[in-house]
Amino acid sequence: MTIRIWDAESCVAIGEPLKGHTGIILSVSYSPDGRHIISGSNDQTIRTWDAGTGTAAGKPLVGHTGGVTSVAYSPDGRHIISGSYDNTVRIWNTETGAIIGAPLEGHTGGVPSVAYSPDGQHIISGSYDKTILIWNAETGAAVGKPLEGHTGWVRAVACSPNGRHIISGSDDFTIRIWDAETGVIVGDPLRGHTDYVLSVAYTPDGRHIISGSTDQTIRIWSAETGAAVGKPLEGHTGWVEAVACSPNGRHIVSVSSDQTIRTWDAETGAAVGKPLEWHTQGVLSVAYSDSGRHIISGSSDKTIRIWNAETGAAVGKPLEGHTDQVRAVACSPNGRHIISGSDDRTIRIWDAETGVVVVDPLRGHADVFSVAYTLDGRYIISGSYDNTIRIWNSETGAAVVKPLKGHYGWVRAVTCSPNGRHIISGSDDRTIRIWDAETGDVVGDPLRGHANYVLSVAYTPNGRHIVSGSNDQTVRIWDAKTGAAVGTPLRGHTAPVQAVACSPDGRRIASGSNDGTIRIWDVGTGAVIGKPLRVHTGPVMSVAYSPSGRHIISGSADMTIQIWDANADAVVGTHHQGRTEGAQPDSEGWVRDSDGGLLYWVSPDYRGGLHSPALLTLPVTSRLRPVSLDVEDFAFGSSWIQIFNNA
Secondary structure, three states: OEEEEEOOOOOOEEEEEEEOOOOOEEEEEEOOOOOEEEEEEOOOEEEEEEOOOOOEOOOOEEOOOOOEEEEEEOOOOOEEEEEEOOOEEEEEEOOOOOEOOOOEEOOOOOOOEEEEOOOOOEEEEEOOOOEEEEEEOOOOOEOOOOEEOOOOOEEEEEEOOOOOEEEEEEOOOOEEEEEOOOOOEOOOOEOOOOOOEEEEEEOOOOOEEEEEEOOOEEEEEEOOOOOEOOOOEEOOOOOEEEEEEOOOOOEEEEEEOOOOEEEEEOOOOOEEEEEEOOOOOOEEEEEEOOOOOEEEEEEOOOOEEEEEOOOOOEOOOOEOOOOOOEEEEEEOOOOOEEEEEEOOOEEEEEEOOOOOEOOOOEEOOOOEEEEEEOOOOOEEEEEEOOOOEEEEEOOOOOEOOOOEOOOOOOEEEEEEOOOOOEEEEEEOOOEEEEEEOOOOOEOOOOEEOOOOOEEEEEEOOOOOEEEEEEOOOOEEEEEOOOOOEOOOOEOOOOOOEEEEEEOOOOOEEEEEEOOOEEEEEEOOOOOEOOOOEEOOOOOEEEEEEOOOOOEEEEEEOOOOEEEEEOOOOOEEEEEOOOOOOOOOEOOOOEEEOOOOOEEEEOOOOOHHHOOOOOOEEEEOOOOOOEEEEOOOOOOOHHHHHHHHHHO
């Protein structure tokens, strides 16, 4: 629900975000003189902003009865036009904000795109009713008949610089060129995109057309012949929702649902600079706030971010301070604080509202793999690469008891029982241990049964059962009182199970795996519920249920967080996407390509250290710090001979 201004040359954000809308922002545009910005929002308003100061200029423009999907200035800057889900186009006085005339009515579906002709005499609108309409900008009357030909929603329209042609992009995967005077289609449809065309634009000289699509590519076309110019511009990992050309025609800018803005060389198609993005590396941990209003994520990019759970918008700036990847995050029961554990060997406590560190970093561990709050919020529990669990005072950051020792492998996961009396931990020694939260003493014998590292643990809400996920690709359920295994292992994942979580009603388990899927299980029967949830393109590192139990969130090494309907195999939303370049070994240690072909084998001693999406990070021995192996120039199959030839 914010607007950001970026320096086009350096890709650095300028000033603070522009805040004021109470709904998702669907469209923005600069005034012809560059002094103002207008924005249209799902909150049914249009806002005007001072481009220099970022402050609101005047009151919101109110009148639409649906979200405002598109906004544009007239060439002389005196008027603003807007298209809306309410099926209308409206014209506004830029200076006073008053509506000019009656709404332009004629479409029978939402209007996701509007544009002025270069001379300002006409308005063009594209609609979900599959048509384009041309309007007299002065009288508001429709000019001629609707332009018909598309077989899907018309998502985008634009006018050529000389005013002779109109272009439109549609859900029928095509771009069409129309004669602006007669409304006749010029030439054949431009075909090449393999999914919806969401955005179209002309280059300033009118020689080329640019288009963006849900097929994640940008294409350049000859405006005269309709032929594709060069190859598609590839790099986005989400829908390309908007494209534009720089005034000098040298660069193309694209905005994507992968939460990045990319700049391209208009002549060569090469990417210019780095994309503007959110998390820049894999998401290793996600958690809900106790209220369910926010999602917290920790990443290999060393930052923590807070997101609006409903809209997916980033809340504030990244929480920065860690000097290595953030493996674990959790929110305090009262929602006031966030804790994070990092490979920099510290735990940090943050003010959830301001993002400020509350106390000095908590030191004592080696790399911190897991953090959790006790139910009353008084204590923090942490598990580490140093094989120990520690308990800390959440207010002062002081250690409460001596380190809890007993595991002889890395402690990958910790959590507290619902009644606060016990702590459980999962380790590379293949066991789960139960500890007395007050004394730090071990309770009973270790829970044994997994055939490989225990990567994740959780309690059912009633505290009667413990759930664990392992490198052996299974999920297990245990009796929390006796430590006995309940039923047989839950099988279905084809790679290590990195994360497990229980639904608030205790009836379901969600598990995330390196196989890129989330699976849902029935606690009572152990049966799989529905099909695996598949969207992630990398290992699923973390899962959590919302407090209401209606949603599941998952964080992945593919740099995305997905929100799922907990009762159906559907994605509700996708946030801060990116790309992944890494791979994980299967149960036998083989890393495979997307077709299942063997790439290389990893020794059992090193498999636990593979945690980065772009690099293989391997521990030299179980007692030494990890080292990084760059695999950028890795060659396999028949390509291996290139290494020999280059040598």
